[in-house]
Amino acid sequence: MHSHHLAGAIAPLSLTRQEAGRRSMETLLNCYCREVAGPEGQLSVGPLFGQSDSPASVHLALRSTGGRAMHLRLPLTGERVLTVVDSACATGNYRYLSPMYCKAPGKPWALLDWQALAGLLLRELSLKCGQPANDELMQQIEDSVAVTAAVLGAACPGPFSPRPLQAFVESEQSLVFGHPFHPAPKSRQGISQDDMQRYSPEMGTRFALHYFAVRREFLLQQSVLAQPCDRLVAEQAPADIAVDGDFFLLPAHPWQARHLLGHPDVAAAIGSGRIRDLGQRGALFYPTSSIRTLFHPDNPYFYKCSLNVRITNCVRKNAIYELEGALQVTRIMRTLAPQLRQHFPGVAIMEEPAFVSADLKTGDAQSDKAITEGFGLILRRGFGDVLHPGVTPLLAGALFGNHVYGEARMGELLDAMSRPSREEAAEAWFSRYVGELMYPVLYCYFAHGVIFEPHLQNVMIGVAEGEVRQVFLRDFEGVKLVQERFGAKQLDGISPRAREALWYSAEQGWKRIAYCLFVNNFCEAINQIGAGSPVLQNRLWAVVRHHLHAYQNQYGDDASARCINALLAGEPFPGKANLINRFFKRPDRASGYLPVNNPLGTLVESRAWN
DSSP states (O other): OHHHHHHHHHHHHHHHHHHHHHHHHHHHHHHHIIIIITTTTOEEEEOOOSOTTOOHHHHHHHHHHOOEEEEEEETTTTEEEEEEESSOOTTSOOOBOSOOEEEOTTSOOEEOOHHHHHHHHHHHHHHHHTOOOOHHHHHHHHHHHHHHHHHHHHOOOSOOOSSHHHHHHHHHTOOSSOOTTOSSTTOEETOOHHHHHHHOGGGTOOEEEEEEEEEGGGEEEEESSSSOHHHHHHHHSOTTOOOOTTEEEEEEOHHHHHHHHTSHHHHHHHHHTSEEEEEEEEEEEEEOTTSSEEEOTTSSEEEEEOEEEEETTEEEOOOHHHHHHHHHHHHHHHHHHHHHHHHOTTEEEOOOOEEEEEOOOOSOHHHHHHHHHHHOEEEEEOSTTTSOTTOEEEEHHHHSSSHHHHHHHHHHHHHHSOOSSHHHHHHHHHHHHHHHHHHHHHHHHHHHOEEOOOOTTTEEEEEETTEEEEEEEOOGGGOEEETTTSOTTTTTTSOHHHHHHHEEOHHHHHHHHHIIIIIIIIIHHHHHHTTTOHHHHHHHHHHHHHHHHHHHHHHOOHHHHHHHHHHHTTOOEEEEOHHHHHHTTOOGGGOOEEEEOOGGGGSSOOOOOO
8 A cells, every 4th residue: 555655656756757858858959959950961850761760659750740850960979869840940949749769870779868868969069079078067957857857746737817916926937847948947056956946936935035134334235216225125124123223134035045144254244243144034925937036016126136056057146246237227227218118108127226235344355245246135126116907917938938838828818819710819919029029129229229138038928818018128137238339438337347247249239139039039939829830930920020120110220220131131040059058168148149040031022121
């Protein structure tokens, strides 16, 4: 009897582990095909030919699904990979319909699991690049699979709540699989399995903040609001916390609090009474998709906390220059706000108008920097005065790039629309989305030199009765400024390091926008909305083309004409090379771009803009 129950407990865990491994294989192959095999002519998708010894499951999948054989050559190891996908896909957004197999020279086809496929592709990359094996990346992939398996065990795939802010929380906490073109989309290095379960948004968790009281002489803060940041934080603090005027309150993510308590200078400050450790208390906050940004529906601000954990590519601490940069971007966006409201009333910018931290002034520059960054807290505007009545804000990543979970939730929105057919609803929905998002992003860049990153975790979509009503842009850490438009004189109120971090060249800025908007966002949206229908996908790309023309007609200039004409002519999109970036252990800012096929050039002829 006992063994029967044990088998029942093991079976779901085994299934989630298998599903997590399968999805890891798909994202790995997505990356490798887009970044290596496709550009180097080592990939073919089409009929199965000359493969009389191919595995039976491949033949079965081809017959039962009408899919296409994907054949991948690894010339340096001499091995081949074979699987079935739904169709040839111009942008590399494949849907996999069979297991994956490998054939080494002189050996039969062998079934692959995620470890074997990862080892195969990383060996080929090592030989190609003349680099030793990247054990760190292999560990990140393993971490990602383990986290994905745990998330699958906790996933709630049903419809979102009818209550707008609860639905928002559910969308933020629903990213089961993560970035579909990252080799380790759920990797979280530096955090234990228990803490991953306790603090990860995908586990449906919430928790109290950890509060410190710090002597006011160590206060470091800035605010563009009527009140200083420490007062805003104090107003939202638990009612049972009382500190005298010599101290200010500093909340932290509870995992980060434990990290800070382990720092010797923080421990010494607590011992001397310069800092008081008040512990975890008060209202329960929800972690959003970034893990470190926390939300409570009654608080007018999101709390963007530091977190010394490597999540995918970066350690998510609030560097001092990022604290300064967030406020500088807020100042700039406030000057642009009247124009944006006039031209684009459906977009809301979630500004970051204040930050607070502590500078213990120990005399040890490295220690002081680590402590200030570790305590750094940014306030981000909440929904209170920007969310239209009856509108539900949903994370774009919950609808696109979230594989079958996103596809199902996108379908629920389309079904709620009053349209004669699903295809007509899809076209109308997507057209409104593209218009609400693309126009302000392009306008901020071309007219004002402000570079947003409209990727799937930085965009929230406000919906009512299924239809798009609003779009919200967030995360000023990713916002950059074109250096040719914002020189040192315009940014003389911030440190040289903060200026350097904010500056991009015009070319860098365009590549970043084009990648985030067209590849990370629209490619995934079109793949989800038009799943299984190449005809509908082409119609959705035609919607993008239409809006590029319309933007240029209404708001364009010579600079935008050059960029838009190139896209309309089919110039490849810039794609971020996440696999290669992780393979070489490059910082995210140093990430290179590679060409991604642009379907816009193969659509109906249309005149260029002059």
